[in-house]
Amino acid sequence: MKTKLFMMGAILAGLAAICSPVFAHHGGAAYDMSKPVVLKDAVVTQFLWINPHPLIKADFKDDQGNVQHWTMEMGSTPASELIGWSRTSLKAGDVVTLYLWRAKTGVTVGRFNKVVFADGKIMRDTQTGADNGGRADTGVGR
Amino acid sequence: MRNRVKGAILGLGAILMLSSIAIAQTAPSQAKQGNEARSPWKYYPMDRAVGDGGPAPKRDLTGTWAGPGSGAAVPRGTNAQTPTAPPLTPAGQQVFDTHKPIGKYSPAGTNDPHTRYCDPFGFPQNMTDEIRGMTITTLPNRTFILIEYMNIWREIWTDGRTLPTNVGGSGKDAVDPTYNGYSVGHWEDDYTFVVDTTGLDPDSWATKNGYPHSIDAHVQERFHRDSKNDITLTMTMDDPKLYTKQFLLGEQHFRWIPNQQLENFSCIPSQVQEYLKEMGDPAGFDPNAPPRR
Amino acid sequence: MRNPVAEVIVTLLAVAALSSAVMAQDPGVRPRRQVQPGYVAEGVPKMPNAPGPAPKQDLTGAWVGPQNVSRDPMPAMTPAGEARLKQNKPYVQGGVREGDVKSFASNDPFIVCDPLGFPRDLLNHAVSSRGGMIFQPGQSRMFIMFEQQRVWREIWMDGKQLPTNVDAKGAPDSRYYGYSVGHWDGDTFVIDTTGFDERAWLDENGHPRSKNAHIQERYTRADQYNLNVVATIDDPKFYTKPWVFLKANYYWMKDQDFEETLCIPSEGIEYRDTLARPSGISADTSK
Numbered sequence: 164m165k166t167k168l169f170m171m172g173a174i175l176a177g178l179a180a181i182c183s184p185v186f187a188h189h190g191g192a193a194y195d196m197s198k199p200v201v202l203k204d205a206v207v208t209q210f211l212w213i214n215p216h217p218l219i220k221a222d223f224k225d226d227q228g229n230v231q232h233w234t235m236e237m238g239s240t241p242a243s244e245l246i247g248w249s250r251t252s253l254k255a256g257d258v259v260t261l262y263l264w265r266a267k268t269g270v271t272v273g274r275f276n277k278v279v280f281a282d283g284k285i286m287r288d289t290q291t292g293a294d295n296g297g298r299a300d301t302g303v304g305r
Numbered sequence: 306m307r308n309r310v311k312g313a314i315l316g317l318g319a320i321l322m323l324s325s326i327a328i329a330q331t332a333p334s335q336a337k338q339g340n341e342a343r344s345p346w347k348y349y350p351m352d353r354a355v356g357d358g359g360p361a362p363k364r365d366l367t368g369t370w371a372g373p374g375s376g377a378a379v380p381r382g383t384n385a386q387t388p389t390a391p392p393l394t395p396a397g398q399q400v401f402d403t404h405k406p407i408g409k410y411s412p413a414g415t416n417d418p419h420t421r422y423c424d425p426f427g428f429p430q431n432m433t434d435e436i437r438g439m440t441i442t443t444l445p446n447r448t449f450i451l452i453e454y455m456n457i458w459r460e461i462w463t464d465g466r467t468l469p470t471n472v473g474g475s476g477k478d479a480v481d482p483t484y485n486g487y488s489v490g491h492w493e494d495d496y497t498f499v500v501d502t503t504g505l506d507p508d509s510w511a512t513k514n515g516y517p518h519s520i521d522a523h524v525q526e527r528f529h530r531d532s533k534n535d536i537t538l539t540m541t542m543d544d545p546k547l548y549t550k551q552f553l554l555g556e557q558h559f560r561w562i563p564n565q566q567l568e569n570f571s572c573i574p575s576q577v578q579e580y581l582k583e584m585g586d587p588a589g590f591d592p593n594a595p596p597r598r
Numbered sequence: 599m600r601n602p603v604a605e606v607i608v609t610l611l612a613v614a615a616l617s618s619a620v621m622a623q624d625p626g627v628r629p630r631r632q633v634q635p636g637y638v639a640e641g642v643p644k645m646p647n648a649p650g651p652a653p654k655q656d657l658t659g660a661w662v663g664p665q666n667v668s669r670d671p672m673p674a675m676t677p678a679g680e681a682r683l684k685q686n687k688p689y690v691q692g693g694v695r696e697g698d699v700k701s702f703a704s705n706d707p708f709i710v711c712d713p714l715g716f717p718r719d720l721l722n723h724a725v726s727s728r729g730g731m732i733f734q735p736g737q738s739r740m741f742i743m744f745e746q747q748r749v750w751r752e753i754w755m756d757g758k759q760l761p762t763n764v765d766a767k768g769a770p771d772s773r774y775y776g777y778s779v780g781h782w783d784g785d786t787f788v789i790d791t792t793g794f795d796e797r798a799w800l801d802e803n804g805h806p807r808s809k810n811a812h813i814q815e816r817y818t819r820a821d822q823y824n825l826n827v828v829a830t831i832d833d834p835k836f837y838t839k840p841w842v843f844l845k846a847n848y849y850w851m852k853d854q855d856f857e858e859t860l861c862i863p864s865e866g867i868e869y870r871d872t873l874a875r876p877s878g879i880s881a882d883t884s885k
Contacts, residue, residue: 268588442734457748
């Protein structure tokens with residue numbers, strides 16, 4: 164049992180080594196990576212499948228009933244496609260729970276972390292999609 | 306103690322064995338996976354060349370190739386700061402200090418013209434940055450490199466002409482510096498195609514991290530056909546005005562794409578402006594934050 | 599030539615200032631200028647010898663044009679086509695009104711250097727340069743390398759059928775230069791293209807083309823130095839009938855090479871913001 168777990172861990176570490184980023188992107192310098200903002204039952208208003216980064220725009224109603232307009236960016240289109248994203252992954256009207264790393268400036272923009280769909284499906288960002296803000300282990304080679 | 310060492314060695318062996326089996330086996334099986342009909346017009350990263358495909362053909366780089374970041378799991382390359390940063394002259398340092406690269410300054414604070422406007426990378430950056438795919442094709446007197454990103458093509462003259470010596474100068478034979486420069490190439494041996502380029506527009510950055518180049522920079526690319534399925538590209542730059550000696554711009558690896566299709570990937574200037582307005586500028590920047598990997 | 603857009607804007611201002619109708623009424627046809635001896639068209643040197651016969655099924659080489667341009671009258675547009683045409687405000691409209699620069703408030707995406715796309719890159723002969731293209735066969739494809747914006751097209755000749763469901767889930771994305779297949783019909787090279795990103799215009803006059811438009815180019819090499827093209831768009835979403843929007847000649851480039859022609863977005867934006875918008879030439883699309 165112990166040997167199996169060790170080997171599994173070693174294999175995953177090996178894959179992670181292959182999958183580490185080749186380029187230093189701009190990543191989270193502008194974002195507070197200490198804890199994500201959670202927008203429960205946000206309504207997607209636009210999903211812009213553009214470069215340099217696709218944008219998810221969503222409206223979120225806070226506890227006081229005020230509607231906040233949020234914009235978040237995710238990994239470039241080719242990088243996101245590698246982990247299953249496409250231009251049709253989200254659309255206006257989708258009700259989802261969004262996790263994002265908020266800009267240090269305090270405005271309602273940030274780096275996308277992950278989305279949880281109504282059916283429980285989760286899709287993550289390329290670079291900051293792990294729960295701790297690191298790269299999520301997707302098992303996909305670069 | 307001895308068992309742990311044994312375990313570690315066994316574990317390492319297991320990684321190597323299982324990784325290679327995983328890589329070798331995923332390509333054909335994943336090519337058949339998926340319920341959606343596969344389009345002959347799309348690039349499927351999991352549909353990768355298996356193994357090296359056999360010996361390299363001689364004097365032939367033609368075809369469509371997947372590069373770093375394509376998802377085809379090409380071997381990892383190196384960039385201009387491995388193992389040490391390029392050695393700048395005082396003049397080079399002066400120019401370098403005016404560049405605020407995106408890695409440190411984020412879109413909001415950078416003055417990288419590609420990030421702020423979608424200005425062309427220019428050569429050599431267009432062969433080290435976002436080089437997720439390219440096609441190489443030839444005429445008898447020149448070789449073309451068709452780059453996936455931005456749909457731009459480069460031409461490399463193989464008719465024996467020499468590089469221009471009066472780029473950006475005055476006089477009737479002077480030519481203008483360009484984003485892609487002036488390139489000549491030749492086969493050094495049956496597997497190594499060497500390209501020399503000069504005459505580069507100094508508005509473009511040599512690297513993503515803001516290392517500059519002058520008009521008279523001389524960049525050499527060495528394309529080595531390692532096997533049927535693999536190319537290794539090594540790039541060096543000589544630019545005595547800005548650097549004290551020749552340095553390595555980077556090493557990139559490319560693998561054959563089975564269906565020969567490239568991704569559709571460009572920046573669109575109006576989209577970049579929209580992105581900066583909606584996201585990049587409001588997000589601000591923190592140049593003192595530790596750089597992320 | 600680095601900033602063709604700026605050249606166009608500056609020239610347009612000059613034209614407006616002179617207030618003479620130098621633009622042809624038919625937007626597809628350029629006025630014929632006096633051709634100097636030794637040239638087949640402005641800026642296109644004539645080859646020193648007479649052309650030999652056309653090599654069979656061979657377009658390989660660098661060509662410059664289009665010259666001797668004409669197009670059939672445009673068929674009636676559909677309501678959707680008319681609505682789209684109205685939205686597109688080119689900076690070359692069918693005539694210059696005296697002293698009324700405001701009539702040219704343009705939202706041409708090429709002002710900020712958005713891709714020309716196909717077929718506009720084939721047609722585009724911006725003020726400062728003629729369009730060059732290189733045909734080069736290889737690896738089951740015909741490659742076309744354009745002078746305009748230094749872009750390339752890939753024409754598949756392996757028997758692939760054109761995609762029919764572009765932008766559907768799992769299907770290829772629409773793209774600026776579309777998807778092309780080609781074949782030889784006797785001595786005519788026929789290219790069929792579809793799958794267009796609709797943001798690009800068909801031509802500099804703002805005519806639209808839809809995602810599923812089918813554009814066919816027919817290239818016939820008349821002799822060693824002359825290549826003739828007829829291009830037709832079949833786009834029922836916007837046009838009630840197929841339309842031959844280009845008939846032209848391309849000539850063999852004497853030097854078989856051309857300049858790097860790139861629209862630089864930072865320059866395009868600078869001219870838009872410091873010159874074109876204040877002059878009313880460019881529409882303020884930020885509002």
